[in-house]
Amino acid sequence: MTTYTGRSTIYDYLAKESIPDGDHTLVVNGINIDIEIYNFESDISYSNTPVLGNAIADARMLILNYKGNLTVETGVNLTPQVRKKGMTIFVRGKLTNKGTISMTDRGSNASGQNIYLFRSESGLYEMIPSAGANGRGSWVGGQGIAGDSTGLSGTGRQTGGGGQGLIWNNSTQRLTYGVTGGGTSYSGGGGSGSVLHASAQTNSGQPTNSANGVHGGNGWLYETAATTTTRIIALPGAGVVRGSVGNYGNVPYNILDDGIGTGGLLIAYANVIDNTGTIESRGHRGMSVNATFSGNTWSDIGGGGGSGGGSINLFYLNEYINTGTVSASGGGRTANTATGSNLLNQQGWGGGNGTITTYKMNITTTLIEVSGNYKNWGSSQWNTISTTLPSPNTFINEGIDDLSILDRNSKNFVHSMSLNGSLGSGKLFKSNINLEKYLEITNLYTK
Numbered sequence: 001m002t003t004y005t006g007r008s009t010i011y012d013y014l015a016k017e018s019i020p021d022g023d024h025t026l027v028v029n030g031i032n033i034d035i036e037i038y039n040f041e042s043d044i045s046y047s048n049t050p051v052l053g054n055a056i057a058d059a060r061m062l063i064l065n066y067k068g069n070l071t072v073e074t075g076v077n078l079t080p081q082v083r084k085k086g087m088t089i090f091v092r093g094k095l096t097n098k099g100t101i102s103m104t105d106r107g108s109n110a111s112g113q114n115i116y117l118f119r120s121e122s123g124l125y126e127m128i129p130s131a132g133a134n135g136r137g138s139w140v141g142g143q144g145i146a147g148d149s150t151g152l153s154g155t156g157r158q159t160g161g162g163g164q165g166l167i168w169n170n171s172t173q174r175l176t177y178g179v180t181g182g183g184t185s186y187s188g189g190g191g192s193g194s195v196l197h198a199s200a201q202t203n204s205g206q207p208t209n210s211a212n213g214v215h216g217g218n219g220w221l222y223e224t225a226a227t228t229t230t231r232i233i234a235l236p237g238a239g240v241v242r243g244s245v246g247n248y249g250n251v252p253y254n255i256l257d258d259g260i261g262t263g264g265l266l267i268a269y270a271n272v273i274d275n276t277g278t279i280e281s282r283g284h285r286g287m288s289v290n291a292t293f294s295g296n297t298w299s300d301i302g303g304g305g306g307s308g309g310g311s312i313n314l315f316y317l318n319e320y321i322n323t324g325t326v327s328a329s330g331g332g333r334t335a336n337t338a339t340g341s342n343l344l345n346q347q348g349w350g351g352g353n354g355t356i357t358t359y360k361m362n363i364t365t366t367l368i369e370v371s372g373n374y375k376n377w378g379s380s381q382w383n384t385i386s387t388t389l390p391s392p393n394t395f396i397n398e399g400i401d402d403l404s405i406l407d408r409n410s411k412n413f414v415h416s417m418s419l420n421g422s423l424g425s426g427k428l429f430k431s432n433i434n435l436e437k438y439l440e441i442t443n444l445y446t447k
Helices: 012-017 392-400
Strands: 003-007 022-028 029-041 045-046 060-067 070-072 087-097 100-102 116-119 125-128 138-139 166-167 174-178 195-197 220-222 230-234 246-248 255-257 264-273 278-282 290-294 297-300 310-320 324-326 337-339 343-346 356-360 368-370 375-378 382-386 418-423 426-430
Touching: 003 012, 012 022, 012 087, 012 116, 012 264, 022 264, 022 278, 029 116, 060 297, 087 392, 100 264, 116 310, 125 310, 138 230, 166 297, 195 297, 220 230, 220 246, 230 343, 264 278, 337 343
Parallel strands: 003 022, 029 060, 045 070, 060 087, 070 087, 087 264, 100 278, 166 195, 195 220, 230 297, 264 310, 278 324, 290 337, 297 343, 310 356
Antiparallel strands: 022 029, 116 125, 138 174, 230 246, 255 290, 368 375, 375 382, 418 426
8 A cells, every 4th residue: 555645636646647456545635535446457348237346335435547448338337336435437538338327325434525636727626525515404393294304405516415304293392303414525414314293292302313414314203192093103314324213003114215325426537428328426215115004093104304415526638428317316205105094104305416517627738859759757757758749648648737847947056176287376176067967057156
């Protein structure tokens, strides 16, 4: 494992450094980004869904570095096998997607970081902020059902916030219900759990249905006047970790949707992006069930909130073509079904939408021609890139993008001289100066 320093963006490291396969750390504008990287030396075409990345969740950003063209065929799903702190796809040639490229349900259970993606020629950074959209604040209400509490949408490359679970209060007591989770750079926010306060009596406690960041909140219920004719299910919110189910009366149910997952971070760089398939990083709806209420007078079921959508960032040099689908939507409303008498079946609210950003990279690069050889400057020497006129891709990938590294700087040199006889009563010293090395001498003095 190696720590790489000296670059200010993810793009700069991938375009200018040769980073071998494995686990490494990139210091990007002073921020440590832990990565696992895999290099592909030739054109790659996936006709079957590959296993991408290792099986360790939430530890590193997955980087796939394709040094030729990349094609994702119809029916293929390009996604990490477990949650990652983002997936970056770097393609030096053309990225053709006919299948699915996805960070849906791959949001990471990790603290957010500012992630610097690209620096324009004017010096402005394209950056993903460490915090996504905020979660919704506490809902304070008396008797009745809460209104629309869909999660807040992200802006400026943010992920979305979590949605609120169904709130039904049959009490005259005004209760403060839990907040939903805010997003991070690596994940949409978690949804809060449902609250069913079916009793007309007061409650000395408060719901514990709040989402914890990217974790879903618990389903919560309260019933003091319950009888054998009352049954209640309060379902949890979606998140990287789902909350628990509140089930009064042990109502049997089948899970229709597990409510696990959030939208994650997806970054792609390519010369050309051609999408006829699907590029997505969607949130997840709250846990949904099919419940069976039998022989009951009152049957209540409430859905949890959905998780937030992710952040999709598509960078291209020459062309972006999209006739397919690109989605960073929040998880939808729950889809509970139930049978029973006097049934109240209310769905939880969806998560907030994440963001989709496309960006054309304008890059000016230079190769220096010396006697028919085209060269760039490495860290300490000139390197010959080609002996013929390079292709546009070679200029982009190998050219010097900051000519200030060639600026001449004033410098003092101490040059040794040797005794070479006498001159009158004095001594004569002699030395040779290489005028091809020292191109511009502004002052000479001896002492």
